[in-house]
Amino acid sequence: MKKIALISLCSVALFTACGDDSSSANSNAIDEPSSSSIVSSSTTTEGDSSSKVSSSSEASETKESSSSAKVDASSSSETEAPSSSAESSSSAEPESSAESSSSEESSSSVVSRDIKVGAYQYETSGMESINVSIYNNEDKAIDSLTLRLYFTGTPEQVEKCATLINYDICQSFDEEGHNKPCSENERRDIITNLRNSNPIRFDESYDSTSGTYSYYYDVPLGSTTIESKIRFSLNLDFSLGLETGPGICDVAMQPAKKKFSKDSSDWSWMAHQKEVDGADFEGIPLWEKDQGDTAKAPINPYISIYRKDDHIYGISPKF
Secondary structure, three states: OHHHHHHHHHHHHHHHHHHHHHHHHHHOOOOOOOOOOOOOOOOOOOOOHHHOOOHHHHHHHHHHHHHOOOOOHHHOOOOOOOOOOOOOOOOOOOOOOOOOOOOOHHHOEEOOOOEEEEEEEEEEOOEEEEEEEEEEOOOOOEEOEEEEEEEEEOHHHHOOOOOEEEEEEEEEEOOOOOEEEOOHHHHHHHHHHHHOOOOEEEEEEEEOOOOEEEEEEEEEOOOOEEOOOEEEEEEEEEEEEEEEEOOEEEEEEEEOOOOOOOOOOOOOOOOEOHHHHOOOEOOOOEOOOOHHHOOOOOEOOOOEEEEOOEEEEOOOOOO
16 A cells, blocks of 8 residues: 555656646746838828838738747838038929828938938029929939929918929039039920929828928929939929819919918928937028039938938938
């Protein structure tokens, strides 16, 4: 009897030890992390259809990666906020008037390029205008660019042809300050692209107190090529439009209903602080029309530039 009891006691001890080993193994198991992607902003859909990427597709890919406990290192992409410091001045879809949107730069690649943007505002005959300079500091030419301007307004001020952007002057300046007007093809491309470009609204930006939304306006430069160490200068007018067909607006060459100012909440015009938005900026100054020929406009980190599918310069708003 004592022998049988001893055998039973050993069996119980052995079973308990096995159970402890199993528990210990489970507590040391490591869950592999799921893949993720890093983006620079959380604004809305781009007007340029070539830069749109389905967010639901990205979510699906992440879910598959997580469920198989495999990490895809290539799904992670880092972004770099552009510097607002100035460099040498010599280096350098048309529905109605507005479309709603839902996911913007979060679906775009962000690629750092050695370019800068400067801008100043001016007025002629009661119309507001802007001069934008792109400084190509790289050792090679750059093309296929689209400027993106961000601003705020009510639908009555912006949509249904209330505010359009019209082409005025286009030219390049070399390191010695000699200017070269844009070619006829380049001018025609910009004018045509502006005829087919309308402000795009960020629906999630609605401010019930002021009744305003944030918008962006794309200015595709078409066939324009900016050579190495060149400053490309573009003058644009803000004009009222006349609706000549569904979603079709013609420039009326009268003051736009939307007024732009660095003292307003227009993202590309207003002053910013680095601690809040990513870079210090005093706001777009109001100058004389030709003042940019003798003085360098302040570098503006809040006008974006896209090259095809890549966001290559500028800080966009977040909501």
